Amino acid sequence: MTEQKIRVLVGKPGLDGHDRGAKVVAAALRDAGMEVVYTGLHQTPEGIVETALQEDVDVIALSILSGAHMTLLPRVLELMQEAEMNDVLLTGGGIISKDDMQALAEMGVGQLFGPGTATGEIVEYIENWVNDRGAKVGTTS
Amino acid sequence: MTPTVRKDRRDDGRPIVQEASTREERMAARVAAWRDRWDRQSKRDIDFTSTSSMEVAPIYTPVDLADNDPVDDIGVPGEYPYTRGVYDSMYRTRLWTMRQFAGFATAEETNERYHFLLDHGQTGLSVAFDLPTLMGYDSDHPMSEGEVGVCGVAIDSLADMETLFRGIPLDQVSTSMTINGPAIIFLALYVAVAEEQGVSPDKLRGTLQTDILKEYIAQKEWLFPPEPHLKIIVDMMAWCADNAPKWHPISISGYHIREAGSTAVQELAFTLADGFTYVEEGIRAGLDVDRFAPRLSFFWNAHNDFFEEVAKYRAARRIWARHMKERYGAKEPRSLLMRFHTQTAGCSLTEQQPENNIVRTAIQALAGVMGGTQSLHTNSMDETYALPTEKAVKIALRTQQVIAYESGVANVIDPLGGSYYVEALTDRMEAEAEAYFRQIEGLGGVVAGIEEGFFQRELASAASRYQEEIDARRRVIVGVNEFIEQDERLEIPILRIDPRYEREQCDRVRELRAKRDDAKYQTAMVRLRQAIQEEQNLMQPVLDAVRSYATVGEIVELMRDEYGTWREPSIF
Numbered sequence: 001m002t003e004q005k006i007r008v009l010v011g012k013p014g015l016d017g018h019d020r021g022a023k024v025v026a027a028a029l030r031d032a033g034m035e036v037v038y039t040g041l042h043q044t045p046e047g048i049v050e051t052a053l054q055e056d057v058d059v060i061a062l063s064i065l066s067g068a069h070m071t072l073l074p075r076v077l078e079l080m081q082e083a084e085m086n087d088v089l090l091t092g093g094g095i096i097s098k099d100d101m102q103a104l105a106e107m108g109v110g111q112l113f114g115p116g117t118a119t120g121e122i123v124e125y126i127e128n129w130v131n132d133r134g135a136k137v138g139t140t141s
Numbered sequence: 142m143t144p145t146v147r148k149d150r151r152d153d154g155r156p157i158v159q160e161a162s163t164r165e166e167r168m169a170a171r172v173a174a175w176r177d178r179w180d181r182q183s184k185r186d187i188d189f190t191s192t193s194s195m196e197v198a199p200i201y202t203p204v205d206l207a208d209n210d211p212v213d214d215i216g217v218p219g220e221y222p223y224t225r226g227v228y229d230s231m232y233r234t235r236l237w238t239m240r241q242f243a244g245f246a247t248a249e250e251t252n253e254r255y256h257f258l259l260d261h262g263q264t265g266l267s268v269a270f271d272l273p274t275l276m277g278y279d280s281d282h283p284m285s286e287g288e289v290g291v292c293g294v295a296i297d298s299l300a301d302m303e304t305l306f307r308g309i310p311l312d313q314v315s316t317s318m319t320i321n322g323p324a325i326i327f328l329a330l331y332v333a334v335a336e337e338q339g340v341s342p343d344k345l346r347g348t349l350q351t352d353i354l355k356e357y358i359a360q361k362e363w364l365f366p367p368e369p370h371l372k373i374i375v376d377m378m379a380w381c382a383d384n385a386p387k388w389h390p391i392s393i394s395g396y397h398i399r400e401a402g403s404t405a406v407q408e409l410a411f412t413l414a415d416g417f418t419y420v421e422e423g424i425r426a427g428l429d430v431d432r433f434a435p436r437l438s439f440f441w442n443a444h445n446d447f448f449e450e451v452a453k454y455r456a457a458r459r460i461w462a463r464h465m466k467e468r469y470g471a472k473e474p475r476s477l478l479m480r481f482h483t484q485t486a487g488c489s490l491t492e493q494q495p496e497n498n499i500v501r502t503a504i505q506a507l508a509g510v511m512g513g514t515q516s517l518h519t520n521s522m523d524e525t526y527a528l529p530t531e532k533a534v535k536i537a538l539r540t541q542q543v544i545a546y547e548s549g550v551a552n553v554i555d556p557l558g559g560s561y562y563v564e565a566l567t568d569r570m571e572a573e574a575e576a577y578f579r580q581i582e583g584l585g586g587v588v589a590g591i592e593e594g595f596f597q598r599e600l601a602s603a604a605s606r607y608q609e610e611i612d613a614r615r616r617v618i619v620g621v622n623e624f625i626e627q628d629e630r631l632e633i634p635i636l637r638i639d640p641r642y643e644r645e646q647c648d649r650v651r652e653l654r655a656k657r658d659d660a661k662y663q664t665a666m667v668r669l670r671q672a673i674q675e676e677q678n679l680m681q682p683v684l685d686a687v688r689s690y691a692t693v694g695e696i697v698e699l700m701r702d703e704y705g706t707w708r709e710p711s712i713f
Contacts, residue, residue, distance in 0.1 A: 020401045
């Protein structure tokens with residue numbers, strides 16, 4: 001178990017202004033004891049990855065309800081790889097079909113959450129991911 | 142409340158309850174006696190609250206309406222304060238307009254969908270634009286990448302607009318366009334297309350959303366700071382009053398406020414407060430209130446809680462009429478009418494067991510109709526996944542037709558009027574909205590409230606509370622936190638937007654820029670900039686700009702250059 005607070009960037013990439021979900025999740029992560037950086041609206045993938053680097057986050061959680069996820073999420077992933085952020089999780093949620101979730105998972109995006117997800121499920125997923133990462137780092141170094 | 146009963150004893154010593162004499166006293170005594178019995182019953186262990194987390198009583202009776210005047214507060218339809226409806230005869234004269242919001246890919250594809258809907262009995266059009274269009278970016282702008290034609294139709298110029306309405310006579314349909322930041326450009330585009338069809342602006346019927354205040358509060362699709370946006374809205378109201386008297390230049394919208402997480406009362410109060418702000422802006426600009434107020438219209442959400450929704454529409458009509466008359470001095474009866482469009486609640490739809498959404502939508506649509514809506518959009522069951530398929534849209538439209546023709550609810554005006562519950566809830570929502578109006582006024586008005594983050598905070602906390610109730614299973618959502626099906630498989634088809642539309646649309650706009658009459662375009666743009674700097678009414682110069690095939694992105698860019706941009710305080 002890590003004693004340090006988990007740092008999460010919650011972001012809204014693209015032109016989509018539907019921020020209810022992002023804010024509800026941001027508040028739930030904060031209430032679960034995480035450090036949350038909320039980017040606000042209309043962020044570019046470049047801006048998001050740059051902020052994630054500056055803020056040294058463990059997790060990037062993006063909310064996309066506009067249907068542009070097949071463009072925006074791979075782009076963020078690509079920029080993360082370029083910046084060698086191999087120990088950072090890219091997750092998120094929105095109006096994303098199961099087929100698209102599958103395709104994005106194959107590219108290396110973490111779990112994506114649709115409408116109706118309990119916030120506790122997201123908290124648990126992030127905590128487990130960070131703990132597993134800690135375990136991996138522990139065994140290899 | 143203490144019951145007014147006189148306790149006494151019979152000759153044989155058995156106690157008797159002798160009922161008081163007046164009808165009110167007898168009713169109060171009955172209610173009090175019922176309350177005693179009710180207290181002794183066991184109750185299910187859940188929250189008995191409305192969808193808006195509002196405590197509701199187990200029963201409503203005449204006792205709850207002690208302060209309600211059935212003549213002045215309820216009255217009859219078509220008469221002040223219009224609680225029971227804005228028209229004398231309502232659905233017996235004309236059913237509500239069945240208006241399904243549609244738009245995807247390019248103007249070509251969307252035009253086909255419009256013909257499909259009109260052929261299936263839809264009676265009005267409603268245009269859904271893609272995000273780049275809503276945000277004033279052309280399809281080939283870097284910010285538009287991946288978003289072109291995805292959540293609505295991509296419109297870059299008059300050429301696309303011509304395609305969108307091909308074969309649809311604009312003097313015979315009414316069209317609603319859901320666009321806010323660039324609304325003035327779309328009014329101009331519509332007028333220009335009509336002109337090409339030989340239809341003059343005075344024959345155009347329809348609505349532009351234009352409501353920028355709720356963008357800052359909820360949907361977040363603004364282009365400039367609030368002040369220039371408000372100025373442009375006044376320009377549109379003035380131009381329509383003179384040239385397009387059947388057009389609604391603004392649809393003051395609670396829909397998005399509710400979708401963003403507000404309660405029903407917040408939706409009611411914040412939306413009406415926005416409406417008052419537009420009225421005040423119009424008056425401040427020197428317009429006679431009776432010149433523009435008759436063309437103001439509203440747009441409400443219909444969520445799951447049936448009675449709460451019906452009460453909301455009734456309260457909205459009464460509040461609007463009272464404020465327009467008493468506060469703004471409107472004299473024309475038509476200035477007092479809160480006419481509205483309703484859309485069922487997208488945020489209520491579940492990804493789990495999506496077919497259940499058909500049922501939710503039917504209940505919500507019924508509330509809209511029982512609340513006296515003038516037009517209605519019913520959501521499709523698959524909208525938590527993607528834009529709806531043709532089949533899903535058809536079921537949604539059929540839902541309205543079943544309500545209209547089979548259920549019998551359209552036979553009687555305001556059929557819930559006089560329900561103790563609905564009347565008590567209508568009174569209560571009016572009172573709670575008034576409390577919000579005072580609070581907003583205390584902050585310095587709606588714009589000050591936006592700048593200070595008041596609305597954003599109110600919404601974020603209501604949305605979080607709702608989610609917490611669901612997470613804790615104090616609020617049951619069928620298929621989500623109860624009646625869950627493990628390993629559920631999706632059995633409905635999902636619409637996909639082919640990425641080739643984006644490429645085609647980018648090519649089209651680039652080609653248009655290369656081929657248009659450049660001198661005409663340049664002249665129109667210079668004139669537009671000058672009009673902005675001189676604070677003239679922008680409608681004519683924008684009309685000239687769109688006629689010269691200036692693109693939406695080019696016009697917005699010029700405006701952004703003059704008016705600046707805006708960033709909201711980040712609150713969660």
